[in-house]
Amino acid sequence: MAGGRFAPGHLGELTQLIPFEMVDEALIATGRVQERLRDLPSRVVVYLLLAACLFPEAGYPGVWRKLTGALAGLPVAAPSASALAQARRRVGSRPLRWLFDLLRGPAPTPQAPGTRWRDLLVVALDGTTLTVPDAPAVLTRFTKQAGNHGGTGYPQVRLLALVACGTRTLIDAVFGPTTVGETTYAPRLLPSLRPGMILLADRNFGAQQLVADIAATGAEVLVRLKNGRRMPVLARYQDGSYLSVLGTLPVRVVDYEVTITTTAGKHTGRYRLATTLLDHHRYPAAELTTLYHQRWEIETAYLELKSTILGGRVLRARTPEGVEQEIYALLVVYQLLRTAMADATSTQPNTDPDRAGFSIAWQAARDQVVLAAGVIAGTVIDLAGTIGQHVLAGLLPSRRLRVSPRTVKRAISKYQARGPRIDRTSYKATTNIE
Template structure:
């Protein structure tokens, strides 16, 4: 997903038996030049990350630090900004003999709410400061907002899909992704026309508005009026901007499990 526009650039659907890293490896060829891929820590893999940066021109990656790694500090660029060297595991080199024995990553450490965070990246220190790297990683959260839009605005928070057969599940998922991208594309073009950022358009209102207008256009307008109506539609979407607010910090917590028995939160402790 493009974190600036929330448009889905590529997708893959598979049975649960196939892991996320093999699925992500299939996307590498479609990553554009002059780009940065933001990943969460579950995708930490020397094979995957080196493949991203080495296959094409000026492609980089950014990922949170994986705890427990053994490394050697080679250079210190500044406060909280280091160049590290790590050993590629024998298991990874067995799967891909082309991998080097050692690889280098840049580690940027910064503080958030009194806690130190560290991210690894291939972005060169000569071109990108530590502050730019740390700020960029926080844009990864935008992809979660895109997934939320699909689940809440398009699926109305349904717990399951409607389809019951495997082929129909695939069809329904691809249909959702295509419909989502159509709305995002129209919203992005409307935002650019109004000199605003694409992710500032309310997806929920844009989705409802476009669905209603397409139904009207299909039944009441001749094909010759389609372009004019699309221009009017984009003009209306341009009024659906939302105010961007800083995301509140909500530490992860284990929620109480659902039970059919009543729970009295004010009950006295057992003695």
């Protein structure tokens, strides 16, 4: 452990991925180092904010007790809730943003199955919303969304992320008020795209200028378009795709039908994809239709962030600055967990990273914080560590083809939840693509 007043500043075994020196550098770079040594040094406060994301069910005093529970015999401070709040305001959000900018990016697993397709790193772009407290200060920046049945009960934040589909690590993210749409936030993520990537996106991002701007980064694009959109046919290819243009950008278009068959019945849907991969010999249309399904990995990432970590809870912060601080802390912790999982699966050749259980890694990381274990690495480097050992011991089976009805799992009002029974069964399925 660190000594003296710095002892509570740790994140269990995850501290090895975000060591003391890194946090200190973030504080120096953003000018947030304490002017005098307090009972709550700035470094300790940063770790407190990160640990709070692992324990969303506990208030900050409760999180402090988890950080200090295994430090028996050490002279540890016992700050009040007010002191913890003042310390968080003193640190602000800038050190957390600095840490996220340093840690974000695809995990270095070039040989891992499922991370690349035909030598292209598969990434996805999409948005979601996070719920924040209904406090007067928060409402000055973040608003409630209007809609049926009175709209949302809480203000919301729009989060847009760029995710590596194979490892579900965060390449970049932006967030802000929901009064701004996803396609307006999207250009802020384009500097993180590179040649050698292929970006998957849904039809919300099929705007001509946005697709052209993505292509200008050197990254390839595979985006869904609306079925009724008129696309001129300039040339037809043997694989069923055809050459067209999106504005002035040459694209290849694939129209196809997907039929999903289960014991409950059969469903057929029509899709239209546009891609900047014009070589139909090297990039067959049939493979593109299968590749597009990987876009759902970003939906799984949001599920892990909002359901597994947050448990569907409203964020804690009751000021706009506090909301920004908490979201960056949440993104950092998610990235640390995903990095630990990728490191663990990389120790077993030919293991797909999506077989690592996120809930297992999250629970193991929480245990290591409470035990204050593995804070400083030993002389022998162990890529898996205790968290990784738990992950490897509980690897999920290889991905099976299953479907589940896309329904509202939680109604805004309990009265709206009454009515016909909702089928939430997951069915084994077979898929046919034409």
